[in-house]
Amino acid sequence: NAGVTQTPKFQVLKTGQSMTLQCAQDMNHNSMYWYRQDPGMGLRLIYYSASEGTTDKGEVPNGYNVSRLNKREFSLRLESAAPSQTSVYFCASSSCPGPTTSPLHFGNGTRLTVT
């Protein structure tokens, strides 16, 4: 069972370069999410997609764009990378965006360094 798969696992960019982080889930989940994790700041929501065809901003969306390509895939794009975007990025999915019990299933992260 693959679950949530993220690529690449590691990436080094120079300031101003662009890149796309890929995420795919095989659990037939409706909702998908992008978080970043920084020391001392926990996980912060960048963007989410409650269902195929919809995307919404999270807590820290500036500098990022997303595409919900289909039900399985949700990509995160950095158009012009900045050192402040150095972080570990996690993609997650859940069966529904309900307010209570739907757990998140996470990928293993992409470690991005911007120099």
Added chain:
Amino acid sequence: TQLLEQSPQFLSIQEGENLTVYCNSSSVFSSLQWYRQEPGEGPVLLVTVVTGGEVKKLKRLTFQFGDARKDSSLHITAAQPGDTGLYLCAGTFRETSGSRLTFGEGTQLTVNP
């Protein structure tokens, strides 16, 4: 903006000791989840609590949800080195969309053999 506060931020104990980790908010949770994250991996769900006063047990882990649904605790009995990891609480709030799960900063637990 709803904030979650976890304490302590770091905890280093010896194998066999007991410990408690706390998660607090000034707002009422709709629900609260606890996750554990190991190095190089994503967080994995341990438990979800919904009802005020709820207590759930997972082997040596006991989770409590406060009566007022503003706080939660995770108690580990007789900790083992395999319990080492980052413990995260995450909550949803009545005031915001259910899609916006807010995470605490985490408690980094190290259990020494």
